[in-house]
Amino acid sequence: MRVFNITIFFCALVIIQACTPSPKNVRLTNDLLVIYPEYKDVTIPFNVAPLNFLIRNEGVDAVSVEVKGVSTCLQVNAKGNKAVFSQKDWTPFIAKERGHKLVIKVIARINGEWLQYRSFTWQVVADRLDAYVSYRLIEPGYEVWNKLQLRERCIENFDERVLADNSQTNGQCMNCHIHGKGNSSMFHIRGSKGGTLLNRHGKLRKLMLKTSQMNSAAVYGDFHPDGRYAVFSTNTIIPALHAQGNHRLEVYDTVSDLVIADFDRNKMITSPLLADSLTLETFPTFSADGKWVFYCSAPLVDLPSNINELRYSLCRVAFEAEQQKWGSRVDTLWNARLMQGSVCHPKASPDGRYLLFTVARCGTFPIWHRETDLQLLDLLTGKIDKLERVNSNRSETYHSWSSNSRWFAFASKRGDGQYGRVYFAYVDEMGQVHKPFVLPQKDPEMDDLNLKSYNIPDLSAMPMPFDSHDVKRVYDEVVAEKFK
Amino acid sequence: MIMAVVLVSWGVVVYKLSFPYLGRWAWFVVILAVIWETGKECGLNYPLSGTISLIGIGLVCLLCRFFIRKSLKWGGPISVFVISLGYWLWGYGNWSSSWYNTPDLRREKMLAIDSEFYFGHWQKAQKLLDEDNQASLLSTYYRNLYNAQRNQLPDKLMSYSQPLSQVLFLPISPSSNYIMIYAANEAWFAIGDMTMAEHAAILGMIFSPYQKGTRPIKRLAEINLINGDDAAALKYLRLLQKTLCYKRWAERRIPGNLSPDVQQWLKRKRELISQTDTLRLSTDVSASLIHLLNNNRDNFMARDYLLCFDLLNKDIASFVDHYQEFAKNMVPSGIYAEALLIYLAEKKTSAEEIKEWKISPFILNEFKNYSKLYQTSNGNAGLLKATFGNTYWYYFHNALIER
Numbered sequence: 001m002r003v004f005n006i007t008i009f010f011c012a013l014v015i016i017q018a019c020t021p022s023p024k025n026v027r028l029t030n031d032l033l034v035i036y037p038e039y040k041d042v043t044i045p046f047n048v049a050p051l052n053f054l055i056r057n058e059g060v061d062a063v064s065v066e067v068k069g070v071s072t073c074l075q076v077n078a079k080g081n082k083a084v085f086s087q088k089d090w091t092p093f094i095a096k097e098r099g100h101k102l103v104i105k106v107i108a109r110i111n112g113e114w115l116q117y118r119s120f121t122w123q124v125v126a127d128r129l130d131a132y133v134s135y136r137l138i139e140p141g142y143e144v145w146n147k148l149q150l151r152e153r154c155i156e157n158f159d160e161r162v163l164a165d166n167s168q169t170n171g172q173c174m175n176c177h178i179h180g181k182g183n184s185s186m187f188h189i190r191g192s193k194g195g196t197l198l199n200r201h202g203k204l205r206k207l208m209l210k211t212s213q214m215n216s217a218a219v220y221g222d223f224h225p226d227g228r229y230a231v232f233s234t235n236t237i238i239p240a241l242h243a244q245g246n247h248r249l250e251v252y253d254t255v256s257d258l259v260i261a262d263f264d265r266n267k268m269i270t271s272p273l274l275a276d277s278l279t280l281e282t283f284p285t286f287s288a289d290g291k292w293v294f295y296c297s298a299p300l301v302d303l304p305s306n307i308n309e310l311r312y313s314l315c316r317v318a319f320e321a322e323q324q325k326w327g328s329r330v331d332t333l334w335n336a337r338l339m340q341g342s343v344c345h346p347k348a349s350p351d352g353r354y355l356l357f358t359v360a361r362c363g364t365f366p367i368w369h370r371e372t373d374l375q376l377l378d379l380l381t382g383k384i385d386k387l388e389r390v391n392s393n394r395s396e397t398y399h400s401w402s403s404n405s406r407w408f409a410f411a412s413k414r415g416d417g418q419y420g421r422v423y424f425a426y427v428d429e430m431g432q433v434h435k436p437f438v439l440p441q442k443d444p445e446m447d448d449l450n451l452k453s454y455n456i457p458d459l460s461a462m463p464m465p466f467d468s469h470d471v472k473r474v475y476d477e478v479v480a481e482k483f484k
Numbered sequence: 485m486i487m488a489v490v491l492v493s494w495g496v497v498v499y500k501l502s503f504p505y506l507g508r509w510a511w512f513v514v515i516l517a518v519i520w521e522t523g524k525e526c527g528l529n530y531p532l533s534g535t536i537s538l539i540g541i542g543l544v545c546l547l548c549r550f551f552i553r554k555s556l557k558w559g560g561p562i563s564v565f566v567i568s569l570g571y572w573l574w575g576y577g578n579w580s581s582s583w584y585n586t587p588d589l590r591r592e593k594m595l596a597i598d599s600e601f602y603f604g605h606w607q608k609a610q611k612l613l614d615e616d617n618q619a620s621l622l623s624t625y626y627r628n629l630y631n632a633q634r635n636q637l638p639d640k641l642m643s644y645s646q647p648l649s650q651v652l653f654l655p656i657s658p659s660s661n662y663i664m665i666y667a668a669n670e671a672w673f674a675i676g677d678m679t680m681a682e683h684a685a686i687l688g689m690i691f692s693p694y695q696k697g698t699r700p701i702k703r704l705a706e707i708n709l710i711n712g713d714d715a716a717a718l719k720y721l722r723l724l725q726k727t728l729c730y731k732r733w734a735e736r737r738i739p740g741n742l743s744p745d746v747q748q749w750l751k752r753k754r755e756l757i758s759q760t761d762t763l764r765l766s767t768d769v770s771a772s773l774i775h776l777l778n779n780n781r782d783n784f785m786a787r788d789y790l791l792c793f794d795l796l797n798k799d800i801a802s803f804v805d806h807y808q809e810f811a812k813n814m815v816p817s818g819i820y821a822e823a824l825l826i827y828l829a830e831k832k833t834s835a836e837e838i839k840e841w842k843i844s845p846f847i848l849n850e851f852k853n854y855s856k857l858y859q860t861s862n863g864n865a866g867l868l869k870a871t872f873g874n875t876y877w878y879y880f881h882n883a884l885i886e887r
Binding site (some may be wrong): 047139141145146147171238239240241242243244245246248304305306307313415416417418419448449451452 | 658677679680682683686687689690691695696701708711712713715717718721722723757759760761762763764765766772775776825
């Protein structure tokens with residue numbers, strides 16, 4: 001009986017082996033290797049999930065991929081056009097290869113012939129990328145929603161969980177989740193039972209961030225480094241559709257001001273300087289030391305007819321936390337009139353060195369502006385890097401920093417031009433920004449099949465201490481705390 | 485076929501469950517159970533998973549019976565465990581919908597009209613519309629679209645019931661029915677406003693079950709091909725290439741590899757699209773149509789939709805403005821002439837001036853007759869309808885507009 005079992009086992013092994021194609025009579029080719037995601041010559045962290053990819057060259061029915069490191073190598077032979085690595089083999093391999101350059105050799109079978117393409121590389125760096133990224137999954141319509149989820153994905157593997165689900169909150173709109181220092185985070189749920197859900201020290205609170213002086217509830221926001229304060233814009237938002245080509249949607253404000261919320265005293269701190277009815281102020285963010293608020297500002301123009309003239313400058317104003325007071329002077333760091341562009345979404349790196357922002361031709365909704373690019377301002381030298389290695393011919397925006405300031409995540413519509421995907425770019429010690437890579441998926445075809453955009457990816461070092469059930473409980477049972 | 489397999493499985497499970505107690509009469513129970521479940525499947529909202537749940541429950545019961553027959557002592561606890569597991573695995577069936585469903589023949593009719601339009605079978609669609617004597621939002625929407633494509637919208641607009649101006653462009657919301665959701669982009673697509681068509685198609689996808697469907701995906705591929713956004717078109721075509729039914733359709737549309745008939749179609753569609761840009765609210769139908777006309781004065785569908793939109797909203801002032809801007813060189817036919825006469829009468833225009841509008845003497849005479857009857861009958865809708873029921877004058881005086 002034992003002999004029989006061993007025989008069956010070996011036969012099964014032989015059959016499995018026979019089914020796995022292995023290259024024979026390989027011919028070198030100069031043909032361009034087309035892979036998705038575009039992982040050629042990217043820089044990756046040592047703690048990333050397997051970079052599975054598929055080969056888009058026509059007629060590929062088997063692949064053989066070798067990832068060669070300094071000490072060892074990974075090998076994948078598979079039928080079809082997908083190179084999928086085992087997590088079990090990948091994690092120790094990549095951890096061992098930190099600081100090294102990996103060489104990826106791709107051999108594909110087309111019409112029975114094995115072709116070896118020109119190899120490419122992956123630079124593995126020892127700087128850790130924050131292990132979690134949260135995002136909202138939404139169809140690329142934006143004006144209307146039906147089913148929304150905020151999800152958190154572990155970048156080190158393929159685990160994903162739901163942080164909030166609008167099917168549990170009366171179908172209300174949910175705005176994107178943002179993190180602060182020390183595992184704090186917040187997001188807005190709209191509707192009569194809604195409010196801003198604040199997670200601070202693991203405790204969930206529901207806040208009504210609206211006072212009679214504010215033109216709307218809080219919209220875009222960011223945490224102060226000490227977590228006690230957050231700065232918000234209040235916006236009257238109008239969505240409108242373009243008529244030509246694929247410009248699609250434009251969203252603009254008719255009124256917008258800035259406020260700072262004090263979460264300890266449930267109080268709004270305002271300033272007449274930032275509530276000017278002739279000036280639009282939006283996308284505020286704190287500097288790393290919390291002493292400045294960076295934001296975007298534009299003189300009000302007649303909208304929508306003059307949308308092309310609506311250009312936001314990058315400004316800053318002081319904030320004195322101890323005295324709970326806004327500064328009295330506004331500095332312009334990037335002048336929209338002179339630069340003939342419009343700045344959105346400034347985000348300061350946690351080490352205080354850089355300010356990353358988006359520049360579009362005009363307006364305040366750069367997602368559908370194909371020309372939208374990221375730019376990096378060195379706050380020490382004042383030099384601006386146009387990030388040519390990062391940007392594409394589609395929009396790049398909605399970025400966030402890793403807690404060590406060595407990585408940033410952003411949403412880009414490169415690829416299909418329609419659906420935003422999460423990319424990560426490395427900033428080295430010299431301030432050079434490397435070619436980004438897209439969030440890896442267990443099945444590399446996932447991005448092709450997925451009909452939702454990844455909206456506002458936000459990095460965090462730790463997983464959030466709540467899930468959709470906690471959000472439902474707070475939504476249903478907790479009365480929103482009022483602010484003065 | 486999937487349905488047949490599921491229903492047969494359901495029948496087998498019911499038979500196995502009832503045979504030990506009913507003997508050959510178990511067949512009767514099986515037939516009843518299968519008919520009952522088939523009836524329930526007639527409802528669009530009853531999911532197939534409801535039947536699969538019932539099969540699961542039946543299998544769990546069979547398993548429990550097997551254990552209990554073996555030994556009540558240990559079969560009982562195992563059964564409790566299996567039932568708990570079964571509850572987790574299979575839920576408790578879909579009891580939320582009604583106990584039975586019957587085919588909704590009205591919905592079947594709407595599906596037929598929608599399908600014929602979707603597949604471009606115009607004659608069949610027209611035949612179905614002619615046979616359909618019950619006015620509905622969807623049938624009127626398609627009737628208007630059909631007439632507009634044949635340059636007959638103003639002539640025929642009043643020959644059938646027009647519930648609201650929404651029959652020109654269907655509104656979509658989470659509560660819209662399944663057929664309307666998918667149909668809503670058709671008018672914008674035919675007129676040439678690709679942004680509005682794309683917006684409606686994406687809304688269709690957002691509000692459809694599981695937020696996906698081949699119909700909006702096909703439409704989104706077409707829209708992006710027309711707009712020249714090949715990368716976006718490829719996104720949708722790649723999805724369709726993976727399907728059995730739409731693989732060939734997708735392959736004929738792969739950018740760089742378009743079949744000749746698709747190239748011709750693309751050329752025709754691109755003639756209608758806007759070459760300049762503007763911003764408008766998604767609800768501002770007039771702004772969208774005016775922009776199309778400013779780009780292409782020969783877009784007769786956009787012109788008729790704009791003028792008829794004004795008329796169905798009883799907005800005579802806007803109608804006259806738009807008419808003068810986009811149709812003043814035309815000889816006004818049908819309802820355009822009738823509506824112009826309302827405007828001219830309100831302005832107390834002289835007979836000499838009326839001549840400049842090129843309105844046919846017959847319509848002028850009819851207007852006099854209508855006015856006379858309106859005055860003598862004190863606006864009696866019944867009397868007016870008998871003679872002038874198909875005129876814009878009657879609609880203008882009697883239609884109720886929801887604002």
